[in-house]
Amino acid sequence: MRNSVQTRRTLMSQALAASAATVALASTAQRAEAGATKDKAITRDQFEQYVARYNAADPAVAAFYADDIVMETAPPLHGVAEVLLFRQELRAYVVDTIHVEHYVADEHSVAAQCLAEFRCVRDLPLNAMSGLFGRAVRKGHVLKQRGAMLYGVANGQFTFIRPFPPIVLQDWG
Numbered sequence: 001m002r003n004s005v006q007t008r009r010t011l012m013s014q015a016l017a018a019s020a021a022t023v024a025l026a027s028t029a030q031r032a033e034a035g036a037t038k039d040k041a042i043t044r045d046q047f048e049q050y051v052a053r054y055n056a057a058d059p060a061v062a063a064f065y066a067d068d069i070v071m072e073t074a075p076p077l078h079g080v081a082e083v084l085l086f087r088q089e090l091r092a093y094v095v096d097t098i099h100v101e102h103y104v105a106d107e108h109s110v111a112a113q114c115l116a117e118f119r120c121v122r123d124l125p126l127n128a129m130s131g132l133f134g135r136a137v138r139k140g141h142v143l144k145q146r147g148a149m150l151y152g153v154a155n156g157q158f159t160f161i162r163p164f165p166p167i168v169l170q171d172w173g
Helices: 002-034 044-055 059-064 080-091
Strands: 065-071 094-105 109-120 142-154 157-163 167-170
Touching (some): 044 059, 059 065, 059 157
């Protein structure tokens, strides 16, 4: 397990170094397109745009992320490039979609309760990535859960994403 984590980190570091400039240029343009405004709350409509881009695995989702965003996973992901690379790697195995049930926000944060479905599209062996789910996952298996997320907001962008332990509605099967 330790070697696969080190290998994943090494590969991620190399890929991040190669793509950081591209992501930075693209995310700057995408931020302008997303209409992120300084010192403003993220509206429900903007959040729904974020969710739609997230669900579609659209790289334009980067427009919603501050350059120094932290996704508070284990281990934490730091920066737009690392978050996007992780999502791309995960999407090769698991397609996840979320549906917003409840949304509250102010100028500093967004809190959302969501229904999420994780559909395994390729066998995910026991490795660092499957550690998110605590087990290896087989193609065709589906996980459904309800969970809450807290998003820090500054200058109309997410500065951190903090997931809370979800309630499993349907375990992998």
